[in-house]
Amino acid sequence: MNKPKVDSERLWAGLMEMGRIGATPGGGSGRIALTDLDREGRDLFVGWCREAGCAVRIDRMGNIFARRAGTDEARSPVMTGSHLDTQPLGGKFDGVYGVLAGLEVVRALNDAAIETEAPIDVVVWTDEEGVRFQSSMIASGIFAGLYDLDHGLSSADSNGKTMGQELERIGYAGTEPVGGYRVDSYFEAHIEQGPLLESEGKSVGVVLGAQGKRCYRVTVEGEEGHAGTLPMDQRRDALLGAARMIDAVNRVAFSHQPRPVITVGAIRARPNSPNTIAGSTEFTVDSRHPDGDLLAAIGDDLRRVFAEVADEAGLGVGIEQTTHRPTVTFDPSCITAIREAADALGIPHRDIYSAAGHDACNISHCAPTGMIFVPCEKGISHNEKENAKPEDLAAGCAVLIQAILERAN
Numbered sequence: 391m392n393k394p395k396v397d398s399e400r401l402w403a404g405l406m407e408m409g410r411i412g413a414t415p416g417g418g419s420g421r422i423a424l425t426d427l428d429r430e431g432r433d434l435f436v437g438w439c440r441e442a443g444c445a446v447r448i449d450r451m452g453n454i455f456a457r458r459a460g461t462d463e464a465r466s467p468v469m470t471g472s473h474l475d476t477q478p479l480g481g482k483f484d485g486v487y488g489v490l491a492g493l494e495v496v497r498a499l500n501d502a503a504i505e506t507e508a509p510i511d512v513v514v515w516t517d518e519e520g521v522r523f524q525s526s527m528i529a530s531g532i533f534a535g536l537y538d539l540d541h542g543l544s545s546a547d548s549n550g551k552t553m554g555q556e557l558e559r560i561g562y563a564g565t566e567p568v569g570g571y572r573v574d575s576y577f578e579a580h581i582e583q584g585p586l587l588e589s590e591g592k593s594v595g596v597v598l599g600a601q602g603k604r605c606y607r608v609t610v611e612g613e614e615g616h617a618g619t620l621p622m623d624q625r626r627d628a629l630l631g632a633a634r635m636i637d638a639v640n641r642v643a644f645s646h647q648p649r650p651v652i653t654v655g656a657i658r659a660r661p662n663s664p665n666t667i668a669g670s671t672e673f674t675v676d677s678r679h680p681d682g683d684l685l686a687a688i689g690d691d692l693r694r695v696f697a698e699v700a701d702e703a704g705l706g707v708g709i710e711q712t713t714h715r716p717t718v719t720f721d722p723s724c725i726t727a728i729r730e731a732a733d734a735l736g737i738p739h740r741d742i743y744s745a746a747g748h749d750a751c752n753i754s755h756c757a758p759t760g761m762i763f764v765p766c767e768k769g770i771s772h773n774e775k776e777n778a779k780p781e782d783l784a785a786g787c788a789v790l791i792q793a794i795l796e797r798a799n
């Protein structure tokens with residue numbers, strides 16, 4: 391068999407050309423979902439796919455599927471892709487890389503005249519970022535059967551425009567049903583959006599899954615009092631109690647290995663007056679870890695240490711879980727295909743967990759799924775300064791081709 395060869399310059403040129411649509415002064419891109427700029431980006435991609443011989447389908451959520459035919463059309467497609475929408479001041483690589491890496495797979499297979507048994511679909515998922523309609527990854531979620539179509543189409547922006555209306559307006563309200571058919575497998579290439587690969591000099595991350603998240607709202611109850619008259623040993627200071635609890639949160643994080651990330655990002659004291667002892671204080675805890683059991687254990691730890699602090703200080707404490715996003719584990723055979731491809735190509739790699747959510751996390755609920763990470767400069771993402779090296783992008787794409795060939799033949 392011929393060897394497919396990634397054209398690194400072609401891949402880079404595509405990224406730069408897409409990046410010019412909605413270019414921002416700081417060198418990034420702003421293509422918010424279902425705007426005119428989003429349409430321009432979609433049109434550019436669809437044009438490239440047609441030139442590469444793909445048949446393009448669009449479903450009712452505006453997800454785009456560009457198909458490179460297989461020799462056995464009865465087989466379920468191997469899918470790859472990501473998203474073209476960005477943050478308002480986003481970069482040129484988040485999402486776009488995964489889409490254009492998929493296109494490069496098609497082009498490289500065309501160049502080498504390689505046929506596959508299963509068809510290959512390069513996918514653009516609508517509105518991954520969730521900037522405008524307030525719900526990220528909704529279209530891939532509907533495809534995976536996690537939400538219903540009406541929920542997606544009726545989601546409205548701050549001006550009351552719904553996704554359904556805006557899809558019509560930009561010409562991407564397709565007729566295909568959203569999902570509901572068998573997908574052989576799904577691979578998504580993406581920049582890491584974190585610093586691990588770059589700091590270790592690895593070109594590829596073999597993504598094992600995505601970390602889960604549990605968030606809490608903690609309410610500490612004490613008693614208000616005069617800052618000048620109430621002696622220190624008679625106070626029930628809710629803000630002081632919250633401060634001790636926040637310190638304990640940090641210690642809980644450091645007590646686990648591998649270490650979770652736990653953040654107290656918001657706090658509100660009542661009455662929030664400089665000369666009144668706080669009668670109550672509310673703060674948030676955001677905890678994330680790839681191991682769901684450990685994440686649950688961290689919740690137990692927090693409850694225990696909060697109760698200890700409250701007890702000691704004569705305070706009341708209430709803990710309410712506000713978010714639970716379960717951990718995602720990718721498919722072992724897809725993970726192996728990616729790791730073996732990197733080995734066979736001699737590309738330095740490491741196993742890694744995704745710290746952020748991706749469309750692949752949704753698709754893992756309806757198809758065997760794997761993700762390939764490539765390093766980005768200093769781990770910076772959701773930022774105009776987002777950057778990546780052409781050789782790393784090409785390495786990730788080479789791994790993607792091999793993993794897809796493994797599944798499609």
Ligand SMILES: [Zn+2]
Nearest residue numbers: 473484485518
């Ligand atoms: Zn992304």
